[in-house]
Amino acid sequence: MVTALEVAVRIGLLPQAWFPPPSRIVPAFVELAVGGELFAPVGQTLQGWVLGVLAATVVAVPLGVVIGSLPLAHRLTRFMLEFLRPIPPVALIPAAVLIFGSGLDMKVFLIAFGAFWPVLLQTVYGVHDVDPTARDAARCYGLGARAVLVRITVPSALPYLATGLRIASAIALILAVTSEIVVGVPGIGVRITDAQAAGGAEDVMYAWILAAGLLGWALNAVLHAVERRVLHWHPSYRGGSR
Amino acid sequence: MLDVRELTKTYDGVAAVADLTFTVGEHEFVCIVGSSGCGKTTMLRCLSGLVEPTSGGVTLHGARVDGPPRDMAYVFQDYSRSLLPWMTVAANVSFPLPYKGLSKAEAAAATAEALDAVGLGDRGDAYPWQLSGGMQQRVAIARALAYQPRILLMDEPFASVDAQTRADLEDLLLRIWRRYRITILFVTHDIDEAVYLSQRVLVLHRPAHVHEVVEIDLPAERDQLSTKRLPGFGELRTRVLSSLRAPDPAGVNP
Numbered sequence: 001m002v003t004a005l006e007v008a009v010r011i012g013l014l015p016q017a018w019f020p021p022p023s024r025i026v027p028a029f030v031e032l033a034v035g036g037e038l039f040a041p042v043g044q045t046l047q048g049w050v051l052g053v054l055a056a057t058v059v060a061v062p063l064g065v066v067i068g069s070l071p072l073a074h075r076l077t078r079f080m081l082e083f084l085r086p087i088p089p090v091a092l093i094p095a096a097v098l099i100f101g102s103g104l105d106m107k108v109f110l111i112a113f114g115a116f117w118p119v120l121l122q123t124v125y126g127v128h129d130v131d132p133t134a135r136d137a138a139r140c141y142g143l144g145a146r147a148v149l150v151r152i153t154v155p156s157a158l159p160y161l162a163t164g165l166r167i168a169s170a171i172a173l174i175l176a177v178t179s180e181i182v183v184g185v186p187g188i189g190v191r192i193t194d195a196q197a198a199g200g201a202e203d204v205m206y207a208w209i210l211a212a213g214l215l216g217w218a219l220n221a222v223l224h225a226v227e228r229r230v231l232h233w234h235p236s237y238r239g240g241s242r
Numbered sequence: 243m244l245d246v247r248e249l250t251k252t253y254d255g256v257a258a259v260a261d262l263t264f265t266v267g268e269h270e271f272v273c274i275v276g277s278s279g280c281g282k283t284t285m286l287r288c289l290s291g292l293v294e295p296t297s298g299g300v301t302l303h304g305a306r307v308d309g310p311p312r313d314m315a316y317v318f319q320d321y322s323r324s325l326l327p328w329m330t331v332a333a334n335v336s337f338p339l340p341y342k343g344l345s346k347a348e349a350a351a352a353t354a355e356a357l358d359a360v361g362l363g364d365r366g367d368a369y370p371w372q373l374s375g376g377m378q379q380r381v382a383i384a385r386a387l388a389y390q391p392r393i394l395l396m397d398e399p400f401a402s403v404d405a406q407t408r409a410d411l412e413d414l415l416l417r418i419w420r421r422y423r424i425t426i427l428f429v430t431h432d433i434d435e436a437v438y439l440s441q442r443v444l445v446l447h448r449p450a451h452v453h454e455v456v457e458i459d460l461p462a463e464r465d466q467l468s469t470k471r472l473p474g475f476g477e478l479r480t481r482v483l484s485s486l487r488a489p490d491p492a493g494v495n496p
Contacts, residue, residue, distance in 0.1 A: 133323035140290050140316040141338030141389060151337060155328045233328045233369055 020203040029207035042211055045187035048176045052111025053168055060116050064123025089114035089175055093182055107179040114175045115168035122164025126157025159234050162227045169223055173216045188212045243268050244393055248298035251284050258284040260449040266427055271419055273436035274429045274444045281450030282429050286397050290316050315386035319398040321378040325370040332366035335385045356388035376407035393425040409466050437478045445485040454485040
């Protein structure tokens with residue numbers, strides 16, 4: 001694909017003014033990395049991602065466990081959640097800027113809002129889906145309500161939570177870069193708009209886009225590795241160790 | 243020791259268990275047979291204190307059962323769902339023990355002994371899903387043994403394993419019953435199995451109530467080949483089967 005892109009640009013299929021060939025983007029990227037310029041913005045974007053996903057998880061998981069295990073809580077919250085969930089997080093940007101200013105707080109709020117829903121819903125599904133036989137077995141063997149929650153419900157909901165986190169991770173990166181591009185919160189997004197505005201620095205702009213892509217790929221790889229370790233017992237990860 | 247008295251459980255006005263009365267004595271091996279859907283599972287859930295009966299009650303050693311009793315263990319039909327896939331075999335056996343008040347060392351010793359008793363002493367570090375179905379059900383039996391119950395409730399425990407494994411598990415269970423001198427209440431829909439294992443067969447009709455009690459007067463020492471060849475075995479089999487199929491005199495069944 002890289003070769004095809006290179007050829008397409010070289011033969012003029014794509015205008016070179018807007019589409020620098022990969023042979024210019026990659027050196028621009030290497031230059032950012034070697035010069036050390038790459039790391040501060042990537043760190044800022046990553047910081048927003050980490051804080052936002054963390055905040056979402058800390059609130060959504062306990063709430064999801066409560067909603068998933070108490071039918072009354074499910075009924076009480078359903079209307080409110082169904083109303084809030086369809087709000088596109090980016091629609092909250094103006095309000096978020098008013099409330100939190102245009103710094104890290106605003107970025108973290110936006111990410112947390114977007115990441116909250118998949119984590120919450122997956123936790124609710126996971127808790128709902130606990131095998132009744134496993135729960136009965138635990139109760140027969142003298143486990144009380146709290147012990148059943150800790151020993152049975154939470155572990156069986158973990159695979160669902162992992163899926164929720166992966167969806168949340170992708171949404172969080174989108175919202176991080178969006179808040180940087182739209183509001184100007186420091187991070188990769190700002191560098192992309194700066195390079196675009198500079199004129200003649202399209203290769204640098206694409207180098208930053210490449211950085212955003214690589215960050216997303218790396219985050220997914222890390223989550224996948226953690227999942228593989230924690231959920232080694234789950235059918236989707238069982239090795240051929242029979 | 244286990245006393246079931248006029249036990250009734252209705253769901254939305256429909257009786258699943260109706261006026262069920264029987265007792266199981268100390269160290270007895272009692273089988274309950276009934277056609278599927280006759281309320282056996284509901285009955286077991288009442289006996290184990292998982293659900294409240296609508297009326298009547300269950301007493302164990304004279305104490306009313308209103309929650310899972312500490313000296314009762316339960317083996318489920320569906321081993322793949324009652325064993326926890328994120329725990330090793332040993333952890334599956336030992337995790338209930340601290341809740342019963344056993345120390346770490348006591349729990350480890352009980353687990354090792356129970357796994358040895360079912361012939362899985364060397365598989366403690368495996369995960370249940372790495373084992374065959376029969377081995378998984380042995381893990382479930384080990385978990386019940388390690389809990390050191392005085393009565394063991396078993397809900398069609400061998401219904402989903404192949405015939406040879408089933409015969410092996412039946413003999414294993416008989417050995418365990420003698421060695422640990424526990425009381426076993428074993429629910430099955432397999433008449434051969436009921437006659438082979440037990441000292442007494444309760445035939446249940448729907449909604450769950452005792453239609454007939456068949457005393458199994460076979461020699462105490464059972465063997466898959468010679469016991470099942472005895473003329474008495476065939477006669478008892480036929481008696482249980484005809485009792486299962488008999489119409490209810492009171493007209494409870496349509």
